[in-house]
Each structure stands twice: as C-alpha cells, then as structure tokens.
Amino acid sequence: MSARVIAFGTALLPPLLLVGAWQIASSTGLFPPQILVSPADVAGTIAELVRNGELGSHLGDSLFRLFWGFGIGALAGLAFGTALALSRLFEALFQPLFQAARQVPILAFIPMLVLLLGIEEGFKITVVAVAAFFPVALATFDGVRGIPKGWLEVARVYRTPFPSLLVRILIPATVPPVLTGLRLGLTRAWLVLVAAELLAADNGIGQMMEMGRQLFRIDVVLAGVIVSGLIGFALDRGVKLFERRYTRWRVA
Template sequence: MSGVLGVLPPLLLLALAEAAVRWGWIAPHLLPAPSDVVAALVQMGRDGQLGSHVIASTLRVAAGFGVGAVLAVLLGALVGLSSTAAAVLTPSFQALRAIPSLAWVPVLLLWLGIDEASKIALIAIGAFFPVYMGVAAGFRDVDRKLVEVARLRGLGAAALARRVLLPAALPALLTGLRNGLSLAWMFMVAAELIAASRGLGYLLTDGRETGRADLVFAAIVLLALLGKLTDGLMAAVEQRALHWRDSFGGAA
C-alpha cells in the first residue's frame, strides 16, 4: 500500500506537466512535456548512448563511494573510539567539511588533471563526510553501561568491539552510508563537469549547450531513478542488518 501511495505524487506531477505544456501554459523550451523526455530516452537507448552514460556515471559513483566510505569508516571508528584521536582530528575534519564541493574542483584539476582520478576523488570527498560523521557518532554514543557490563564479563578488546560496540553503532553507520551514497550521486554531477565526454553530468551540460531541454530533464530523471534504486538497495541492506530492532515505524 505504501508503495502505491508513494507513486501517486510523481504521477500527478507528470500529468500536470504534460497538460501544462500541451495546453500552452508553459513553453516547451522551459519545461518539455514528459512524453518528449521519454521519447528522448528511447532515442538515446536506440542509439546506444543511454547505456554508455548510465554505466559511466554508475562506475564513477561506485569507485568514489567505495574509496570515500572505506576511509570514512576507518577514520570514523578511530575518532569514535579514541578521545585523543577525536581531539586531534575533529577540528580539521569539521573545517574540511565546510568547504563547498565546487571549491575542490580547481584543486583536484591542479593535482590530478582531467582524467578519471580527479572525478573519483571528488565523489570520494562527497561520500566521506556523511559516513565519517555517522561512524564517529555511532561509536561515541554507545551506552557506557553496555561497555562496563561487557568488561565485567571479561570480554577483551576484540570481542568488545565485535559483540558490543559494532552492533550498537551499526544503525548510525548504515545511516551514514546511505547519506554518503546520496551525496556521491550529487558530487558525481559536479565531477562530470570536469571535461567528461560520457555520463549523466555530461548529458546535462550537452543539453544546456545545445538548447535541448528534453536532454536536460532526461538526465535529471535518470539521476533520480538511479539514486532511488541505489538508496533502495542500501535500505534493504539496512533492514536486513538491523532486523533485530523493534522500531516504532510511524503511526498509520
């Protein structure tokens, strides 16, 4: 039932947009009709361009998210488990987190050039901070009484981390991963403005430069669908990993 209800708002919005364009309320060069966007997607699929753009962007997001998430989990766990590490690293990471994404573009171009390395590095930066914050907060906020009880029962450091700290921090860790994945898709668009010849970010730029509003909105639709798909996969992983939780879930 919830899935059906979730589809209603976008379907209603699409119907209104189609009617507004067909009845002349909105100029097609400003907002193309959804049917024209679908036609553009079908044409790109026939030409073989659609798969090329989707695969290029997906691979970049996967690589950047993988690098950023691994570093974030390691450093976040270090900061969350060590007050000394937190005192040393937290001020620097908070300052770096405040830097806008586009500010990294000239730096990465200077250091890594216009090849794939600069694009993956920018995506990794975007994914890093949400995951880092989630992991650090998850370990730091573990109930002290749980740790004390575990130590009284004679658990060593490894067993304490595996049986107490990690399960307690897992909800925050998985939430951080989901947020990091969402930001990875956002940073991917900025990354593909760096002299890319394939990808959904490139498709956005190409549509703008050629005056093809249908291409611009086709890229936006693909970004929304891919973002929703990957978030749904992460949500399934989260639900499976946290099946032991007895959550409220919201009132009907």
C-alpha cells in the same frame, strides 16, 4: 483494498500530478518548446538513448565512478570515525579540522581537485570519495561514542584484542547508525558526482546533460534529470531496505 495498495497509490499520485501539469504546460504553449518539451518527447528521447546505447554508456561510466569513489570514501570514513571515537589524542588532533572541513560544500573542492588531478577518472572518483567520507565518518563517530562505556571497560579489563573488540562489540553496536551514514553518504555522493560531471567530464550522466544544454536539446537534459533522479531514488531505497531488514533482525 489492502493498506499496501493504498500506500502505493498515495505515493504514485504526486508524480502523476506533476507529469499531468507538465503535459498541460507543454501542450498549451505556456512555454516555448526550446524551454519545455512534452513528457512524451522526453520518453521518446530516453527510449532512443537506450536503443543507441548512449544512455547505457554514460550511466555505466557514472556508476563505475560512484561505486569506486563511495567504496574508498566509506572505508576511509569508517576508519577515521572509529579512530576519532576511540583515541582521545586522535580526537584532539583532528576533530577541529574535521568539523571545519565538513562544513565546506563539496563543490568548493572541485577547482582545487581539477588543478591537482585534471578531469580524468581520478578526479571524479576523488570527488565522490570526499562526498561519502564526511557523513560516514560522522555517523561512525557517533555510533562508537554511543556504545556504553561499561562494555569497553570490560573489554579493556580482559585485554580483548582489537580484532575481537571490533567483531564482537564495535560492529554489532554501531551498525544501525553506520548504515544511516552510509545511506546519506551514498545519496550525497551521487548528487555530487552528477554535479561534477556537469562541470568537468568527458562522459557520464552529468556530461550527457551538459552536452544537451550546449546543443539546445532540452529533451536530453530532462532525460538526464529523470534518469539521475531514478538512480538516486533506487540507491536510497536499496540501502533503506537493507537497513530495515537489519533492524528487524536486531529487534528479533
């Protein structure tokens, strides 16, 4: 048996044990069905939500907000982190505020953003952008600051234009830490988006779960939990695989 098969079986064992314990708890009546439904019922609910198009509609709305918000937040984080690392004046002006703001839980910004933007698309996209901004900016700052000073001094001596400096030095030297920041930012953005949809949204995976709670449909709530977990896992693994391939190329 190959090592990959063993590793796959080992990774699959904990979810199977969890589903088994879940099935036993639901079938023995340890919890009332209004609180805990069986895995088969949740699977049937997911299948029904897929058939009637409700799951696809909610998931499409959530992913639309995620990728727009993450794109905006990641680009802003890349620009801010680079400026923070390269400019002493910029660092002196904004480093204290940045360090203080990134300690605040993202959900604490939601009441203020709702007052400013309402609960329309701009609010959800902004929440995602803020969630992605801080880890990407911090990773970019650390990556640029980690570049050997001699490289930047040589570029300064030869008066290398900023576009050339960016393409030939900054990007190749900072891609590994930046990819890690992007991975953390994407995962964080997805978690915050689902939470924001639970609190203030008309559609999306989080709102589907909230409607299930209001209607006492625990099967819909658990379906949303499973789908959001699978989406988050897929996003994280996708970025991790890209990061691993780039690292192999860099080492080679």
